[in-house]
Each structure stands twice: as C-alpha cells, then as structure tokens.
Amino acid sequence: MHVITLKLATSLDGRIATAGGESRWITGEAAREAVHRLRAQHDAVLVGVETALADDPELTVRLAGHASAQPARVVLDSRQRLPLTSKLVVTAREVPTYVVATAEPDPALVAAGVLVVQVRAVGEDRPELKTVVQALAAEGLNRLLVEGGGQVAASFLRCELVDAIEWFRAPMLIGGEGRPAVGALAIAALADAPHFRRTEVREVGDDLWERYERG
Template identity: 80%
Template sequence: MITLKLATSLDGRIATGSGESRWITGEAAREQVHRLRAEHDAVLVGIETALADDPELTVRLAGYNGRQPARVVLDSRQRLPPECKLIATAREIPTYVVATAAPEPRLTAAGVRVLTVRALGEDRPELRTVVETLNAEGLSRIFVEGGGQVAASFLRCGLVDALEWFRAPLVIGGEGRPGVGALAIAALADAPHFRRVEVRELGPDLWERYEKA
C-alpha cells in the first residue's frame, strides 16, 4: 500500500522559487499528516528533501505513545550527512537508506540499514525493486512525502494507491517548485487517474483524499 502525501498551494507548488516552504499549510493540516504517519509502517522521502529540510519524519502528536514508523531515504549515492537528524536518531528509530552501491560504513556504524537495489538510468533506484525490498523488511504500508521528483517517479510507475492532498489557499506561480515533477505524458488517457473519496476543511486548508481509479 503506497500513499502519496502532497502539501501544496492551490496551483500545486510545494515551495517558492527560492525554496521557501515552511509553512504552506496550517497547523491543523500538519497535525493530520502526523496522524497519517502513525498509520503507516514507513515514511519515505528523496535525498534532496532530506538534505534541504533535515526532517525527523516522526509522529509528533500531544500524548502520542505509539510506535514510530521507520524512515526511508532514497539516496543512491549515500549522501546523507552524519550531522543530520535521521542519522543522529537511527539507533532509536529504524532508519533505512536505499542505495545502488555497497553500504557506506559511516552509515551502518551509525545504525542506518542500507538496502542496495538495482539502478534504473541516472543511478536512480528502480522503484518496484525498492517496494519489494521494503516489503521484505516488513514495511508494507509506505507513506511517500517528497519531493516532487520522488512523487513523479512513483506516479510514473503506477505504484500510488492513494493520495492525501493538503491544499492551502494561496497561489505561488510558475516559478515555484512543483509538488509533482515531470511525468512525460502526451495524452490525457495516459495520465494517472484517481477517484476522490473525501474532502474536509482543516482550518484554512482543504484535505482531499483519493484512491487509484
């Protein structure tokens, strides 16, 4: 079960052209994202998001004492820096790096589990193999959080089962960074199709939920 989470402006942007992104959506939407994390086995991001945001990818809710999901970073060249939060907490919370080369000792020494998978062009991990490898680790419910290229890659492969889309009432414009990267779609019939199952207001934002059509 692969769930893609997007938190964007009305025009589908996740950051301004300069990279500012905190916070596009409001507190209520961010709180709901933490609830959704708690429902999944793992939270997955790409290396660019990990480098830009230095996220924890944990469930942070008042009074929450449940299990923390594993953290997964698609990091072909194992570029995660030793000072980042994910590495610093890898011995407390299961943390995986998906790479296309042999594990780096500095990562494994810090408690990170490096999963080596085959590459697909441009040294990117082949996503179907990634999903199979994570499933073998007992991580069958994956919450994909970013960024735009990772979102596009999962959509291109037809791996997204559900969308959790948080939409803020602002417009950033074409120079902003898209929530979904290029899909190379020439015909509408080839676009990934989803069925809307629910829409809720969360403070000033909308939470739209979709399932694969």
C-alpha cells in the first residue's frame, strides 16, 4: 500500500516563489530541518522536471548524524530534459535516482546511472500518475514525499492521490503575481474541492507547520 505526502513551503498567501522565480528561502532554517526529517521517513522524494531545472536540487537528507540510507529521488520528466550536469544525475550512482518518462530511456541518462521508468502519457505528454505510483511501488518505493512544483502538486490532487499534506507557512506575503503552491484544479463547486482534516499545528522557528490528512 502506497502513502503519498504533499510537502508545501509557502508564504501566508500560498506562494512558493516570486513572479521572477526567487524562492530561497521562504521558510526558515527550523522548517527546512523539519523537511529533512520528513525526507528521512519516506522511500522517495518526487519533484517535477521544472523544479529540477530551476533549482538543481539534491533532494537528500542533510541532518547531523543521519546514517541511514538516503531516500530515492524521482523526477517526472516526460521528455528526459534533466541535464547530465545536474546534481541529481551526477550523484545518481550514490543515491538512487529515477526519471519517469513517456518515451524510450535516454541512453546517456542510463549510462550516468539514472533509472529511467517509462510510463504511458496523458494530456500534454504528462506521465499518467496512477501508473507512475504503481511503477514506483514495483521498485519498492511506497512512501512518496511530493515536493513540487505547483503543477505536480495540482496533478496529484486532481488524481486524488494525496493522503497527507505537510504545509510550512512563512509569515510573509508575496501577492497574486507570485507562483502558486498548487496549480489549477478545475474546481467548479466547493463541494468538488479536495478536503483535508487538520491534525496538528506547531511553530517551527518563525514559521507554522500545519499537518493534514485526507478528509
């Protein structure tokens, strides 16, 4: 059985970056440390390729004294645009790194140690998420931490695949021109909106950490 957790780190008004893309750091050091603890509790950390291209993240657990295995890194990347020079690819032989694509595996990525998983496409050549979850489960990756970006978050929510939300909210406002944490959900009525039950709120430094489970 898979468990999918959506992690959001936003301003008070639910923005993950300015209109120009600046996002480091919206939340403070204590919140970022909590995110690393969350990563350590999951089998894999998943992002979309736009996040991977914009941020060049490592998606690893960086905690003092952490000696356990690192979670796998997963990138939804239909056209396999992840550069060979990215941190994820360069470290693919040290930490399991998956690219979920809709085409035949790119030999260059495979040669670099990346595990390319081919799934069927939907819509505008996007990986079909239920198939993605099944394919990752077949690799032993059942506990997924979805970290971004807004379109990926919206896609998981639209497919009703999100079991829990870990929301870190910083005491700042970015405004409507900022980039939203969750993209379009095509909700016509409030009754159709995804509902979650708040289970906990705590302070982490200057930020709030809100925890939700699917209602």
